Amino acid sequence: MSPPNSPVNSSKPPDRRQFLTDGARWLSVAALGAAGGALAVQHSASAEMRWQIDPNQCIACTNCATQCVLDESAVKAVQCFDLCGYCEICTGYFDPQYQKLDTAAENQLCPTGAVVRIFVEEKAGQKFFEYTIDELQCIGCGKCVKGCALMNGSLYLQVFHDRCVNCNECAIAVACPTQAFVRVSADRPYRMKRLAKQLIEQKAGKSSEARSLLEQVDPS
Amino acid sequence: MNSTLRWATLGVVAAVLTGSAAAELIPTPSFSNHAVPTTRVPVADDVIWPLVDVAILALALGLATYLALVKRSRRGLVALAVASVLWFGFWRQGCVCPIGATQNVALAACDSSYVLPVSVLAFFLLPLVVTLFFGRTFCAAVCPLGAVQELAAVRPLQVPRWLDHALGLIPYLYLGVAVMFAATGTGFIVCRYDPFVAFFRLGGNTPMIVFGGCLLLLGIFVGRPYCRYLCPYGAILRVLAKFSKWRVHITPSECINCRLCEHVCPYGAIEPTTVEQPAAERAQGRRRLQVMLALAPVLILTFGGLGTLLATPLSQWHATVRLAEQVRAEELGVNAPPSDAAEAFRTSGQPASELYQSALGLRDRFFWLGGALGAWTGLVVSAKLIHLSVRRRRAGFQADRAGCVSCGRCYWYCPVEQVRLGWIAQPADAVAAQVNAETPKEMSA
Structure with missing residues (x-):
């Protein structure tokens, strides 16, 4: 070993350290580049991802109303009119204990009165009503969804992307008992019930509206 | 009338519940004077x-680098920190951030079906x-979490x-756990x-609001406190910063x-x-x-062995196992409260045996992952011990590359x-x- 105060020893260690540091840096850059490149190629998705509810999995447990990080949940109910039976007594609208066949609050299942019931037509003694969701009122509790599931199941919950802040880990997804929350591509950020999708696919030949609707539905 | 209707409803409901759903579907009527609306997307x-x-x-990274290393402007960095808090924090509301992105990358590396934007x-x-x-x-003024704490650090004390x-050591362990949970799809x-x-x-x-408030206080x-003792991304940055070309x-x-900079650094990085x-x-x-070098493999193996004992508690974080x-x-x-998930x-x-199989498979996986986590802990501890045993010669006071977050506080205090x-x-x-400023304080103390 050379004496500590020799000029060789005093100038060499910094050089050696410099060399090692430079080497480690370029190695790291190469490793990051390789890993990043591999991931970018393997997953090659320029598309952004969004959270969505798979209505085929959803059991309308009411977590969506309470677990969202937003004060007012990003989840709201959607009505698929093509699947709706326009029932006079809608199990998604009426509380099972309803008193009278009217729109009074005590007869409604919805805690905020967000399901709007409008008379459409009377055919062969049968009355038909249209049920729409007032999105401003809906809190995404899914009570109507659970009720409607007893019949056609045309009401279901969806994440509204104009409200969702797209958390990296969705708080509702964490609490979801059936893992109904999935990541979908942002250009088709919508999921449909199987039955609803089939019905709309049947219409797609004739209606351009149905076609444009299907274009926004996640293919899986 | 009322009760008849109710009975009719119940009849339909019973029919739906007993029969197959497709057969019992109530058809959408065709109306004479009403178009069925399109489903809203x-x-x-x-x-x-x-x-x-x-x-x-x-842009912000470039600006922070320029302000910290070229302009040497603390004022500029504070302004940038405010801007970052406003933009990445309050306006973009924090997602996605590089800290969280670590997990997306880990998941993408292990799960090919996961799409990484x-x-x-x-x-x-x-x-x-x-x-x-x-x-x-990046930590100086770009990261909104770092920036908000930088702005909060008004009366910093020295931590022993x-x-x-x-x-x-915590950030490294947190990083290990976070990567493990992300890669297994646990969360x-x-x-x-x-x-x-x-x-x-x-x-x-x-x-979390209470926790965040406490951390800010x-x-x-x-x-x-978050950057130094929790942030997992900061742990990666600490290691990489050791190889930085400029500092x-x-x-x-x-x-x-004169030691003035040492006193003013709130992060003990000088x-x-x-x-x-x-x-x-x-x-x-x-x-x-x-001794420390010889101890390293012992620590890694011991912690690795201990880590395998964590298989059960670790796997319980996974939804399938739960x-x-x-x-x-x-x-x-067993007297367990009924849950929506089980219902x-x-x-x-789906047969329960399949669920049990996949849960047991996951527990096996967590046996090895727990071991790996333990070994990682051992590695982190021994690396720290070795680092503390290595002496480097320094002429002049220097910012420790790993600990320095380039906040720029020390510049102003340097007489030179x-x-x-x-x-x-x-x-x-x-x-x-x-000295004049401090003398009366010391005398009264």
């Missing part, structure tokens, strides 16, 4: 924002590359060295326990060893000038290093810098002023 939001965010991140990958990689060349300028070293715990995102959104769950006295140089020319050691002490140091335990408990009639599982008709800026004529003036 929730509008998609703009997909352009993430690309704007990546551009702004790159390019913007998230860019968020993860950009600060790493910048750090490799310029040190942790030993405590700082010990607590400094993104870094996002779940992000202390400031609720603050940025002005809403969120109460425990603590941050008034202990500089950047914060406290003094623009010769250090006069290392003093070293003095020559006597030969005996050096020999002792060398022996200690040898569901399997719930279903099993209800099957055995939904039973109605799905003050001369460069033209504030004072010679370094001795600043030192004298500082």
Whole structure:
């Protein structure tokens, strides 16, 4: 070993350290580049991802109303009119204990009165009503969804992307008992019930509206 | 009338429940004078924002680097920190951030079906590359979590060295756990326990708001508690910053060893000038290093073995394992509160044995993952011990590359810098002023 105060020893260690540091840096850059490149190629998705509810999995447990990080949940109910039976007594609208066949609050299942019931037509003694969701009122509790599931199941919950802040880990997804929350591509950020999708696919030949609707539905 | 209707409804409901759903579907009537409306699609939001965010991140990184290393401007860095808190924090509401992106990358590396958006990958990689060349300028003022704590650190105290070293191990362990949970699809715990995102959104769950508030209050006295003692991304940056080409140089020319910078650094990141050691002490140091090097494999293996014992508690974080335990408990009639998840599982008709199989498979996986986590812990501890046993020669006070977050506080306090800026004529003036300012306090104390 050379004496500590020799000029060789005093100038060499910094050089050696410099060399090692430079080497480690370029190695790291190469490793990051390789890993990043591999991931970018393997997953090659320029598309952004969004959270969505798979209505085929959803059991309308009411977590969506309470677990969202937003004060007012990003989840709201959607009505698929093509699947709706326009029932006079809608199990998604009426509380099972309803008193009278009217729109009074005590007869409604919805805690905020967000399901709007409008008379459409009377055919062969049968009355038909249209049920729409007032999105401003809906809190995404899914009570109507659970009720409607007893019949056609045309009401279901969806994440509204104009409200969702797209958390990296969705708080509702964490609490979801059936893992109904999935990541979908942002250009088709919508999921449909199987039955609803089939019905709309049947219409797609004739209606351009149905076609444009299907274009926004996640293919899986 | 009323009761007849109710009975009719019940009849239909019973029919639906007993028969197959498709057969019992009530057809949508065809109306004579009413068009069935189209189902509404929730509008998609703009997909352009993430690309704007990546551009702004790159810009902010460039600006932070320029302000910290070239302009040496603390004022500029504070302004940038405010801007970052406003933009990435309050306006973009915190997602996605490079800290959380670590988990997306880990998941993408292990699960080929997971789609990793390019913007998230860019968020993860950009600060790493910048750090490799310029040190942790990302932490200085770009990261909204760092920036909000930087602004909070108004009365920082010095944390004792030993405590700082010990607590400094947590981020590495947190990183290990976060990567493990992300890679197994268990969850993104870094996002779940992000202390400031609720603050940025002005809403969120109460425990996290309280935790975030406590951290910010603590941050008034202990500089950047999240960055130093929790942040998993900071752990990666610490390692990479050690190889940085450029760094914060406290003094623009010769250090006069006045120690003013050491006092002002809230993050304990300034290392003093070293003095020559006597030969005996050096020999002792060398022996200690040898012991630590020999200890490293022992620690790694021991912790690795201990880690495998964590298989059960770790696997219980996974939703599948939790569901399997719930279903099993209800099957055995153990007094467990019924859960929606177990109920939904039973109605799905999937055989329970399949669920048990996948849960057991996961537990096996967590046996090895727990071992790996233990070994990682051992590695982190022994690396720290070795690092503490290695002595480096330093001429002048220097910012420790790993710990320095390029906040720029030390610049202003350096008398040599003050001369460069033209504030004072010679370094001795600043030192004298500082001594005068401190003397009465010390006398009264």
